[in-house]
Structures are given as structure tokens and as C-alpha cells.
Amino acid sequence: MPLLGCLRLAGFAKRGIAPMRNSEHPETTWRPSRRAVLGAVAASTAAAALPLAGTPSASAETRRELLYIGTWRGTQVNGAWFDPVDGTMTPYGIVAQVNSSWQARHPSKPVLYVGSGDAGGTVSAFRIDRSSGALDLIGQAKSDSAGTPGGLSYIGIDRRSDTVLAANFAAGLTAAMPIRRDGGVDAPASVAVHTGSGPHPRQTGPHPHHAVVDPSGRFVLVPDLGADRVFIHEYDRRTRSLSGARTYPVTPGSGPRRVVFHPDGRTLYLLNELSADLHTLSWNPEKGQITLEESLSIVAPDYTGTKSGGELSMSLDGRFLYATSRGTENAIVVYAIGRASGSLTLVQRVSSAGLTPWTFSIHRSGKWMLVANQASSTVNLFSIDRTSGKLTATGTSMTVPSPDCITFA
Template sequence: MGGADSTDHGGEHRAYIGSFTSGGGRGVTTAAVDPVTGALTTLSVAAAEDPSYLTLARDTGVLYAVNETEGGAVSAFRPTADGLTPLGEAVRVGGSGPTHLSVSAGRLLTANYTSGSVSSLPLAADGSPAGPAHVLPHEGRGPDPDRQERPHAHQVLPDPTGRWVLSVDLGTDSVRVCAPDPATGALRVHSETELRAGAGPRHLAFHPEGAVVYVLHELEPQLTVCRWNGASGQLEPVREVPVASTGASGAVRAYPSAIVASPDGRFVWVAVRGADSIATLSLVDGPEEPRLTGAVDCGGEWPRDLAADASGRRLYAANERSGDVTWFDVDPLTGRPRRAGSVAVPAATCVVLG
């Protein structure tokens, strides 16, 4: 899930695109966004090691990137008219293979896939992160011997109230609700919601109204609709909904990757690798009743991330294996995306609008 807002940079809107440098990517690419057509034009590249996920702090304007390496670190950048200026050196997160990060209450949070933990780092006044990190290890495993032999935290995200932090773990088939310590920023587990064994939850998205959560699974092409109680910090599964056809025997396996709820709360979009598609789910029956209405080609291969602009009328897919970011115009009545163009970005992993 990329950022949904946009900020003006001397009359230009920007997009920031991560890429796997170990797979031939360049680091973090800055692109201009045409305010009328949504077309991307690359402007510059900032060096970072395997920046697989990015997030933009809306209060300070600082862009953060995980360095998805065995050592595990985060990099920070200040957007400028010319691109991105590094804010110091990369900072270790105390976990390996971080795949996601977010900002909450003056802290930078990371989900560390390989080590199965989440980390919390303090942020200085200028937005730069510092160590040492507070690390919360996850515990447990799932039935898949190849993917769930241990915890694999895949996403960490604050809830809309700012009181809670939710961490999605593919390895333990669960979502943990954490309460940050107001003094130290350290996370402690408040509750844990178990999902169906073997589903492999990867990412979640909140409905704009804040009381419904959509948990997307990677190991099975479906999402779990949950009720969210921001007062008590409780997540309650309600139903499962398919996001891709299982297809005929021998068909390519689908690996969902990213989920976005439209800003107006009428649609949910899901990127599906393997099928290389973007699925549209309608919420016409209500936030708890998403219904799969169709899918379109992602415009490339292996869509790892998906982002919507502030209007919800345009989507961007980061296609890792084909090395491009494709943008789509969204039909305002049906929510169906229509391919409008693409730009080459080798080993693209993530796109954030800023």
C-alpha cells in the first residue's frame, strides 16, 4: 500500500518508487506526476540498499525506506526540488529482512520478516531515525513448512485512532494488536487475532470509516473482513472473501501482495502476483460485504505494491519482475482500472505518492 496524499513541490506532484538493488534496481526513484493525466516522468535516483518499502511522514515530509537486508536497516530522506537528500546514514532496526515500515506518534516502526519481529525507533526533531531500536519478537508458526516455519512479520501499521499498532504475521497466521509505551515507545502485545491456518496474512487496510479492516492473505487468494474496535483494541474476523479465481487444476498459483481501500470507501483493490492482475471489490453492500466484481491485467509482471491517489481515480502498480510502474484510470462508477501508461523502473517494489 502506497501513500494516498500528494504534496506540491514547486508546482510538481511527486511519486517515490523503491526497487531491489540486489535484483538490478537503482534505489529510490523520484518521479514527477502529471496532475492531469497521472503520468510519471523519472527525475532522479537516491542510493539505498534494497529499499523494498517506503513511507512518507505527512507531518515532517520525510521519506523513509526499509533496507531489506540480513542486517536490517532504515534510510531517511528529505524531499527537495532536485529529488531526495539523505538524512544521515542508515540505522539498524535490530531485526533482519524488514519488509514494511510506518510512522506512529513520533516513532518509526518496522516489520522484520526474516527475524519475525517488529521494531520501534525514535525520531529526532528533523525526522531522522536513531537507535537503539526497541524490538518485539513474535512467537508461533503455521502449517506451511516452507513459508511458516517461524514468525514472519510482514506489515506494521497504526490504527486510525493512533492508540494502537497492528502487526500482520504471515508465519503465525495472526494479527497482533500492540500498545506503545508512552514513555519509551516500546511495543507490547495487547491482543492477538488468529486467522485461518495456512492462509498467510501479508497486509491489511482500514476502511476509511475506521471500523472495518481488510486482511489480505498471501498464501491463499482471499481476504478476511474484520471488525475493528478502536476503543478496546480488538480485531474480530467476520468473513472471508476471494480476491482471485482459483482457476483450473494446474493454473498458475496466485500470491496476493497489496491491498488499497478507495478514499471514498466504495471499492477495495488488490494486487495479485502470479495472476498478474488487479482485482476490484465493490463495497456497494456495505464495508463488511466486499464483492469481487472483476480483475484486469496489472500491466506487467509480479505486482508487488499498489497505491491510489488522493481522489481514488487513479491507481499505480509497482511490477517487480517486468521492472515498471503502471498507472490506471479508475472508472468512477464501477471502480474498474483501465491501463493508461507505464514507466520503466527495474525491480520496482513500492510506490508512494507525495
């Protein structure tokens, strides 16, 4: 398998490519031409003397896929091509000048949504040019009308109601923001304000960190790092209304961060950031209730450093669960999921091949995992054994400043 060495992203401005501004939002968007983008791809590839050097063949160009990578506390979204056959990544530069805390792609429209960490927690909608990877700004809306400094920690899309669900970490609220027919986003149709705090210095108030619709479509679950609870809001898809506030409390100081549903619709998993532990939970969709079944630490038994759980995701077939242990452990932990019980069995603990594995994304083939190592400013590629669930570092990496979110387009 040809390996791709570390590359430094080349900004379009440095290559003398003039920005094209959107007349409606001239200060926030620009769009390089298709010729400019493809030229940047060829230039950066040739400079590094990579296996993909020169103009890609027609077959390689057909199979490659777009990637968008956000920058933690930065002001840009970076673009890259991923070849799922060869397992190579080719960066082509900055595609949007916007504060980027999290991203989400619309499941059917060629639109990328970018949630910001700026005051008010703005969500920006960009139309994707699938041939070049360029982005055009469609519109923007704030999740928090009060303009609380600090902004969003997560955005996700509910396809059935065509809604952006935004977790505003700073304002302590979850917003349901309608998606327009053109893919743009409107101001919130409803907002659920959280309350609560915890003993940790980062828990002086509520800080929502995720928002997921349950399989029944009747509830939105929001792990709240600051309140030490998972909030369970009733959700009306027709009106996009969030209401009610059932909660699942965790041990004080745990800091809930991510929740993932198993395909069976009755089991879910919760990752706590501050305590770096993982809860196996049963879910009652009729009552909207959570019950703890099992709790285990994601850090190694002899680890004594700072604990910090990062990302949590499941293999596409529901057989394996993956979590990142940040702090100074810098590891990805793999668990097998019990077919009948949903219980977890440790399979592997492997280095993330960088520092502070903030997030990762699993390719739709189930063969690849791309890891955003935020502190080392690298995106590292792992292969996945779909039989055992184990990861193998390929040695392929790509330089991206402080990556925090990887989105396949």
C-alpha cells in the same frame, strides 16, 4: 490523453554527473545538483520524443509531483515526476544508493524513510529537495540489534507519536523507532518479538509483514506471514511502547500480509499472501479484539496457478477496496464496500498490465493508480473511475528495475 511510452532509467553516473557525498555517511549517500537532475529529466524526455519533450512549461513544472520507487532486492531508489493532469510519468534516474525493501514519507516533514532488506533491517532517513527530487541522507538506525540477515518487509509512520513502525520479516519482530526533530531516526524505543510458525515452507518462524496503528491509537496490528496470526500489540504513543500479544489466528498456511482499516474504525480487511484470500473483520477498539465476518478468495474461480496475494488498499472515500493477485494471474481485483455492513462485492478483475503486481499507490486525487509490476520491471498507470471504482489501463508505463514500492513525495 497523451501516453508515455516505456523509458529506460538513466543513472546519473552514466551522464557524467559527479556524486556529492555526505560527510557523515560518505559510503551511503550522494546528491546530484538541481541543474544535473533537471538536465537528466530533459534529456531522457527528449530522447523518447514524449509529449513533455523539451523544457516543461511553468504550469507543467508547478503541477508535477515527485515519485520515489524502490527496487526489490536492489541497491537503489529511483526518482520520477508525475503529472496528475496529463497522466504522464517522467523518470530522472537514481536518487539514492541504498538497499530498498520499503519506503514511507513523513506526513509533514520533507523526509523519505527507506527500510532495507540488509542484515539488521536498517531504516535510512533522507531529506527531500522538492525542487530537484534529490535526497540527502540524514541518518540511519537498525531495527534489529542482533543483525539478523534478511531485514525489513515494511515501514510505516505514526504521525501522532512521530514514530517509524518497522516490520522486520527476518528477525520476527516489530520495532517502534523514534523520529528526531530533524527527521532522522533513532534506534528502537521498544521491540515486540513474535513467535509461531506454520505448515508452509516459508513459515518456519515468525515473519511480520505490515504494521498499522488502529484508529484509536491504542493498538498496533501486525499481520505475521510466518506465524499465521495478526498480532495485536498495545501501544503507548507517549513512550512508544509496544506490549502485549493478543492474536487473531487464521487458517494454517494462509500467511497474513496486509491489513487495512475502514474509515468507520470498526471494520478492517486482511489479505493473506499464501492462500490469496481476503477477510472482512470487525474490530473492537475497547478490547483490542478481531472477529471474522466474511472470507473470500481474490483469485478467479477457474485459476489453477500459484496463489499469491500482494497489496491491499482502499479508495480515499472508503467505498472501494483494491487487492493484487500475483502468482501467474497478474491481476488487480476491485471490490465495492457495503455502506452499512462493510461486506465486499466484486466489481472488476483487470490485468495489472505487467508481471507480479507487487504493490500500487493511489494518487491523492483518487483519479490514478500506479502499479509496481516487479517481475516485468515496469510501473504502469491506471485511471480510476471514482463513481464505479473501476480501473482502466492507460497504456502509460515507465521502466524501473524490479519496482517494489511507489511513494508520492
